[in-house]
Amino acid sequence: MKIKAKVMDKDGIDRALIRIAHEILERNRGTVGLALAGIRTGGVHLARRLSENIRKIEGVDVPVGALDITMYRDDIASRKRKTPMGKTEITFSVTGMTIVLVDDVLFTGRTIRAAMDSLMDFGRPRAIQLAVLLDRGHKELPITADYVGKNVPTSNKEAVKVRLLEEDGKDEVLIMEKAEG
Amino acid sequence: MALKKKDLLGIDYLERAEIEEIISTAESFKEVSTRDIKKVPALRGRTIVNLFFEPSTRTRTSFELAAKRLSADIINISSSTSSVVKGETLLDTARNIEAMSSDMIIVRHSMSGAPIILARALKSSVINAGDGAHEHPSQALLDLFTIKERLGKVEGLNIAIIGDIAHSRVARSNILCLNKMGANVRICGPATLIPADIEKMGVKVYFRPEDAIDGADVVMMLRIQVERQKSGLFPGVREYSRFFGLNLERVRLAKEGVLIMHPGPINRGVEISPEVADGPYSVILDQVTNGVAVRMAIIYLLAEGRGTA
Numbered sequence: 001m002k003i004k005a006k007v008m009d010k011d012g013i014d015r016a017l018i019r020i021a022h023e024i025l026e027r028n029r030g031t032v033g034l035a036l037a038g039i040r041t042g043g044v045h046l047a048r049r050l051s052e053n054i055r056k057i058e059g060v061d062v063p064v065g066a067l068d069i070t071m072y073r074d075d076i077a078s079r080k081r082k083t084p085m086g087k088t089e090i091t092f093s094v095t096g097m098t099i100v101l102v103d104d105v106l107f108t109g110r111t112i113r114a115a116m117d118s119l120m121d122f123g124r125p126r127a128i129q130l131a132v133l134l135d136r137g138h139k140e141l142p143i144t145a146d147y148v149g150k151n152v153p154t155s156n157k158e159a160v161k162v163r164l165l166e167e168d169g170k171d172e173v174l175i176m177e178k179a180e181g
Numbered sequence: 182m183a184l185k186k187k188d189l190l191g192i193d194y195l196e197r198a199e200i201e202e203i204i205s206t207a208e209s210f211k212e213v214s215t216r217d218i219k220k221v222p223a224l225r226g227r228t229i230v231n232l233f234f235e236p237s238t239r240t241r242t243s244f245e246l247a248a249k250r251l252s253a254d255i256i257n258i259s260s261s262t263s264s265v266v267k268g269e270t271l272l273d274t275a276r277n278i279e280a281m282s283s284d285m286i287i288v289r290h291s292m293s294g295a296p297i298i299l300a301r302a303l304k305s306s307v308i309n310a311g312d313g314a315h316e317h318p319s320q321a322l323l324d325l326f327t328i329k330e331r332l333g334k335v336e337g338l339n340i341a342i343i344g345d346i347a348h349s350r351v352a353r354s355n356i357l358c359l360n361k362m363g364a365n366v367r368i369c370g371p372a373t374l375i376p377a378d379i380e381k382m383g384v385k386v387y388f389r390p391e392d393a394i395d396g397a398d399v400v401m402m403l404r405i406q407v408e409r410q411k412s413g414l415f416p417g418v419r420e421y422s423r424f425f426g427l428n429l430e431r432v433r434l435a436k437e438g439v440l441i442m443h444p445g446p447i448n449r450g451v452e453i454s455p456e457v458a459d460g461p462y463s464v465i466l467d468q469v470t471n472g473v474a475v476r477m478a479i480i481y482l483l484a485e486g487r488g489t490a
Contacts, residue, residue: 068209070209070223071209071210071213071221071222071223071251071481072221072222072223073223076223076224076484076485081485084202084205084206085205085206085209085210086209087208087209087212088209088212088213089212117222118221121216121218121220121221122216122217122218123217
């Protein structure tokens with residue numbers, strides 16, 4: 001795998017997350033009944049940053065939960081899992097809330113499908129919205145993001161690598177190209 | 182990240198990394214049992230059979246709940262209600278179950294090695310839920326999980342196992358597991374219930390419980406089977422209780438904050454006094470709670486391994 005292009009840098013990611021925070025507030029008319037749920041692992045960091053941005057704008061702490069969707073995937077028999085299973089932490093009541101799911105990349109939509117199923121097992125949200133840092137196309141399910149940091153059409157031969165400060169020591173989004181043959 | 186083998190037959194066959202993977206996966210699964218809806222769809226459509234040739238409430242129920250919380254279909258067969266009473270062999274029973282497309286068979290048998298025979302003959306995954314005096318791997322894993330959860334680590338801890346070591350598959354699996362994880366294992370019991378050469382397993386042998394408990398981080402008591410008394414291995418229940426039973430006085434010899442464990446079912450007033458079993462250091466019921474999470478992890482990781490092989 002070699003780097004083909006850097007599509008977002010630290011400033012780009014920061015600006016996108018500030019804009020998305022504003023969009024979430026605008027669309028939901030504030031923070032009442034609002035909660036964020038990040039999908040492990042990248043989505044959790046992004047959800048915490050969005051919550052921090054919202055606090056700076058409105059002065060209100062929006063609760064942040066974490067979802068690990070490994071137990072909800074539809075491909076246990078065919079996929080080689082690379083990351084250890086993480087914990088799901090939803091400490092707030094989901095029923096009647098508007099939950100913004102947060103993930104780093106929207107690709108096939110299958111992760112989001114699993115995350116919605118997982119969320120529904122905690123109660124009956126009033127609405128679920130989706131925020132992603134990057135929409136790379138190739139969706140296989142009728143799932144669309146409500147808030148998008150950046151739209152980047154990619155080919156199937158490419159991979160998207162989101163690096164975040166909390167885990168990789170730096171913020172950037174890279175498009176990687178799989179080596180030929 | 183999945184388990185390497187088709188089956189879980191004993192701790193002896195697991196690598197340390199696999200044990201760690203089971204424990205960390207169980208940490209994630211523990212949360213599921215705290216929800217209102219205690220179920221995840223991970224194993225939807227898989228068929229699991231509980232095949233128990235020995236009485237059990239705890240282990241059978243624990244495996245059953247674990248399978249159900251993973252959305253698998255599970256069926257219970259106990260020897261008294263099966264065709265075993267009509268003279269069918271173990272292998273024939275198991276082959277018939279597999280002919281109905283089971284994916285996994287959880288077996289308990291009084292004969293050491295019975296699950297190994299099944300594992301060789303069947304395509305289904307086999308989980309050993311206790312075989313004779315051989316192994317009881319899920320018990321050792323849930324004990325390990327409980328120690329790690331309470332004390333944060335296992336490496337370097339002094340852990341005393343007290344009771345009928347010779348006939349105990351729980352002791353065997355725990356000795357193997359705790360040794361692999363770097364704990365110092367002490368065993369203690371009447372000389373007649375300590376196997377010769379047990380030191381070769383890497384344990385220190387004590388004949389006085391006071392010595393074994395002295396400074397221990399964890400004390401595991403084993404159930405004393407009253408039947409053994411008939412074979413003359415110890416003189417009497419009251420005498421056993423006096424010399425080897427865990428009472429408050431003996432608990433005080435252990436390290437501050439010691440964990441008192443017991444695989445159950447407990448004989449109150451025999452190997453453990455009620456004040457200790459119900460006391461602040463007892464984690465006996467935590468062991469039961471954690472058992473479901475650990476068994477969910479075992480079932481999940483075996484099912485996952487099947488797909489990647």
